[in-house]
Amino acid sequence: MARQAFLIGEHRIGPGSRATVNLELPGLYTNDPVSMPVHVLHGRGDGPVLFVSAAVHGDEINGVEIIRRLLRMPQMKRLRGTLLAVPIVNVFGFHNRSRYLPDRRDLNRSFPGNEGGSMAGRLAHIFTTEIIARSDVGIDLHTAAIHRDNLPQIRADINDPILEPLARTFSAPVLLHSAAPFGSLRGTAAAHGVSVMVYEAGEALRFEELSIQIGVRGTLNVLRRLQMLPPSKRKPSRPSAVLRSSSWQRAPQSGILRAQSRLGDMVGKGEVLGIVADPNGDSEMPIEAPFDGVVIGRTNLPLVFEGEALFHVGRTRQTSLLEQHLDALNDGSNIAPPEVIEEPPIV
Numbered sequence: 001m002a003r004q005a006f007l008i009g010e011h012r013i014g015p016g017s018r019a020t021v022n023l024e025l026p027g028l029y030t031n032d033p034v035s036m037p038v039h040v041l042h043g044r045g046d047g048p049v050l051f052v053s054a055a056v057h058g059d060e061i062n063g064v065e066i067i068r069r070l071l072r073m074p075q076m077k078r079l080r081g082t083l084l085a086v087p088i089v090n091v092f093g094f095h096n097r098s099r100y101l102p103d104r105r106d107l108n109r110s111f112p113g114n115e116g117g118s119m120a121g122r123l124a125h126i127f128t129t130e131i132i133a134r135s136d137v138g139i140d141l142h143t144a145a146i147h148r149d150n151l152p153q154i155r156a157d158i159n160d161p162i163l164e165p166l167a168r169t170f171s172a173p174v175l176l177h178s179a180a181p182f183g184s185l186r187g188t189a190a191a192h193g194v195s196v197m198v199y200e201a202g203e204a205l206r207f208e209e210l211s212i213q214i215g216v217r218g219t220l221n222v223l224r225r226l227q228m229l230p231p232s233k234r235k236p237s238r239p240s241a242v243l244r245s246s247s248w249q250r251a252p253q254s255g256i257l258r259a260q261s262r263l264g265d266m267v268g269k270g271e272v273l274g275i276v277a278d279p280n281g282d283s284e285m286p287i288e289a290p291f292d293g294v295v296i297g298r299t300n301l302p303l304v305f306e307g308e309a310l311f312h313v314g315r316t317r318q319t320s321l322l323e324q325h326l327d328a329l330n331d332g333s334n335i336a337p338p339e340v341i342e343e344p345p346i347v
């Protein structure tokens, strides 16, 4: 039987073709229309539907570049199944260089949303009905919030038997087992039976080349694992260190932070991660690692209020595996940009 066309919005995309579909969103108050572009690559052969989304938080832009590079790859002509690529979900936040929507809500806490709800709820509803409900699997691309940085990591429920092998195959340095936050895209997808992993890497409002390259290659790894692309002839990616839990260490007092650990540093329980002091240095308070692990997130801003999250430590004993992975990334031997159309890296 001939493969069916893919239906989305009012559009029909035939097998072996690609199209950009603009999903209509609430307009601007200047009466200008706004839409969310969705790139639909409908392969000639049967296979699953994978969505890749970015900028659900409008200022988290590494994923926008990851999707741009993916869409330019010649091997996409050989795709089986269907790829739905949504480079900018929160179009409003992207314009405003903001995590949030103009109604000051967090889109990633507004899922599944509803048609008659808040602005964020309506946007979430459109994404849920047009993208999630048409997909089998998804990858949602994020970065840390503004003035924060994340070590490249996949977050997923590794008790999901469909998701676990896909999350591993992405081959980010770290795979963190975590439950989906309430109201998140990932949580709503799980309720629809759609397995979604989140890729977190780098910081908001910045391009970080290594995070982008790991994201491009990780997405290709997932496409191959799903047999949506032919196997690679390159040597396989290094395995991820699996972290079963993590903990944020918070500022014990307001003051000036002197950070003493970087992303990817292995830390022992009780090791000092940084010191918070008042500007005169009269009252110094250390922040200590809660257990043996690795620093997977941190603030870059030295000005901190009491209670602020400063260092995100993941619990792991796979330190030598992770150190080898990070060393290979840092010396460039574990990254394969030639798979991408040759273009200069972003520095």
Ligand SMILES: [Zn+2]
Binding pocket: 057, 060, 142, 143, 144
């Ligand atoms: Zn985010």
